[in-house]
């Protein structure tokens with residue numbers, strides 16, 4: 001199979017997953033800025049990796065356009081976020097699913113394989129606008145933290161920064177992609 005991984009990453013967590021996938025699949029990982037160099041029509045599989053930004057996924061418009069223009073190419077989406085994964089008990093499948101569906105609605109992208117992998121948070125590496133957005137978010141969390149211990153814990157984790165990436169998280173993604181070769 002011939003594939004490519006296009007990744008959109010600001011602080012490096014999504015890039016880490018994209019590079020792991022590239023290593024495991026033997027495909028190229030291409031930064032979003034260089035997406036024009038990818039000949040999507042020549043691929044069997046396009047993996048789009050990006051991150052959750054205010055409950056939508058960065059760079060999704062390009063991915064949706066590529067999928068619409070090349071319906072014969074298998075597309076897979078991997079998104080990272082700061083939200084702890086459902087098996088941690090912090091979030092629910094539904095929450096994550098809704099966030100995916102907002103960006104890739106079923107009517108527009110039917111049966112799109114999509115995966116959530118825990119990313120991380122690194123305030124210092126954010127762009128100026130996102131720093132402002134996160135300061136506002138922290139302020140809101142701070143208010144909630146007065147009566148909600150979960151918000152308190154989340155605020156502490158985010159302020160401190162964390163790396164939640166794990167190669168294990170890619171197992172279902174790799175299994176799914178390997179499945180394409182069997183049909």
Ligand SMILES: Cc1cc2nc3c(=O)[nH]c(=O)nc-3n(C[C@H](O)[C@H](O)[C@H](O)COP(=O)(O)O)c2cc1C
Nearest residue numbers: 009010011012013014051054055081082083119120
């Ligand atoms: C402005 C902003 C909004 C964010 N919104 C969300 C969100 O809605 N859900 C979520 O889980 N994570 C959210 N995050 C966290 C990022 O998705 C997370 O840090 C991600 O792993 C960053 O990926 P990157 O290192 O590849 O840039 C947000 C981060 C920023 C800076």
